Amino acid sequence: MREPRFWQARFSPSSLLLLPFAVIYGQIAAGRMQQDGIEAGVPVICVGNYHMGGAGKTPTTLALVELLRRLGETPVVLSRGYGGRLHGPIEVDPASHSAADVGDEPLMMSTRVPVVVARERIDGAALARARGASVIVMDDGFQNPALIKHLSLIVIDARRGLGNGRGFPAGPLRAPLRLQIERTDALVVIGDGHAADEIAARVTDQGGAVLRARLVPDAATLEALRGRRVLAFAGIGDPTKFFTTLRDGGVDVVTEGAFADHHAFTADEVQQLAAIAKRDQLTLVTTEKDLARLGAATSTLGADVMTLPVSLSFDDEATLRLLLLDRINKVRAKT
The missing domain is CATH 3.40.50 (Rossmann fold)
Incomplete structure (x- = not known):
């Protein structure tokens, strides 16, 4: 979808008119986020957004995959397959699938890492594990309660931030911001700018990490x-x-x-x-x-x-490495 311009304007009449619908949507989204999920059997790392639209989830996912591999893990990416017709669970085959089948992002990533597409993430996690995943990296799905997430990384653009900061359809937020921040383990702020500074401070205040990163073109x-x-x-x-x-x-x-x-x-x-x-x-x-x-x-x-091609470079990869190791080890210590 194309983002409405009024999502970036706090005092837009269109946004104000839609506020009652945003309240209802937010209540439904909040109730859904607070439902109990199930364990996937392996550590689950989620890469998500607070808002609709892109901010760099795919490069972040691929950067995590490479870091996990250097840590000796076998990551498999789990995606809903937005834009694709196949419900799955199915492992993406770049030689036989198209973007119309599995979505553009899963197809692109499948040339670099095994990707499982599934509308039902529980079924997708089972297939990922059957394919040998030692860690599942969820591409999106932060607001989806189906699976227990052991580490949630939220991606935000330093220049664009969260627009007008309102919930859908009055703004771009997928769920109430307070609830989303409470479930954030680390905020990945991409690029230069100050639009995300206030959000970063709130994440820090509730004990989360803030990781600065930038997209590096080939x-x-x-x-x-x-x-x-x-x-x-x-x-x-x-x-x-x-x-x-x-x-x-x-x-x-x-x-x-x-x-x-x-x-x-x-x-x-x-x-x-x-x-x-x-x-x-x-x-x-x-x-x-x-x-x-x-x-x-x-x-x-x-x-x-x-x-x-672009890749994501973290300013402080050591902090991310320690965060990953800590959560992965804690999950395995319980099993």
């Missing part, structure tokens, strides 16, 4: 793009961040194409992008997640589509 790709004129397009939570990353890397972004998060590109849209690129002699550049969603449609572009 240096070789940026070097290859310098000197070219680029048409950049993206259907992610914050396309502007992608365009800014390119420009900050010295890339000449001539034309931007911003689409809604998880946007399903039509044949006409793909052909229009190709036509503009050909007419203006531009190089097409998108995100890895968007390329996964384009799939076979890239063959109709008549031109190569480059992607800009």
Whole structure:
């Protein structure tokens, strides 16, 4: 979905008009979050958001996977498979599945780590464990009570924060903020800015950790793009961040194409992008997640589509490492 502009405006009439519905939604979400979950049989680490829309969950998930591997663990990612038609539980196969089957993020991640897609997370956890998972990394699902989470990492953008701070549909929050903060073990603040400072202070006050991190674009790709004129397009939570990353890397972004998060590109849209690129002699550049969603449609572009890979770098990885080891060891000590 495309985020309404009034989600960023606290005194918008549209937001104020929707406040009664936000109260009802918040009460339902709060009641659901407080339900009891079940043990998965292995440690469960959840990477989530307080709000709807993207803030960097996928890069955070992949960074956790790599850190867990260095700690000797065998992580498997568990996803609901947003945007995919398959309910699962099923292990994603990048050779045979499409984004329409399993969702763009699971498909993209499956080239780097085993990913299980399941609408019912309990069933997904069982399959992940059968596939040899020593640790399950949940991509989203912070507000879902089905599984007991042993460590919850919440991702927030330092520049965008939580918008107007109201609950859906008056704002982007998925549940009452106080309740979500109480269940936060660590807040991952990505990028530069101060929009998340107040939230970080509240997390610290209730005993949670605050981890600063930044998205690092692939240096070789940026070097290859310098000197070219680029048409950049993206259907992610914050396309502007992608365009800014390119420009900050010295890339000449001539034309931007911003689409809604998880946007399903039509044949006409793909052909229009190709036509503009050909007419203006531009190089097409998108995100890895968007390329996964384009799939076979890239063959109709008549031109190569480059992607800009990004990775998440933690300012204090040692603190995260200790946090992971502490929770994993505590879970295993009980079994």
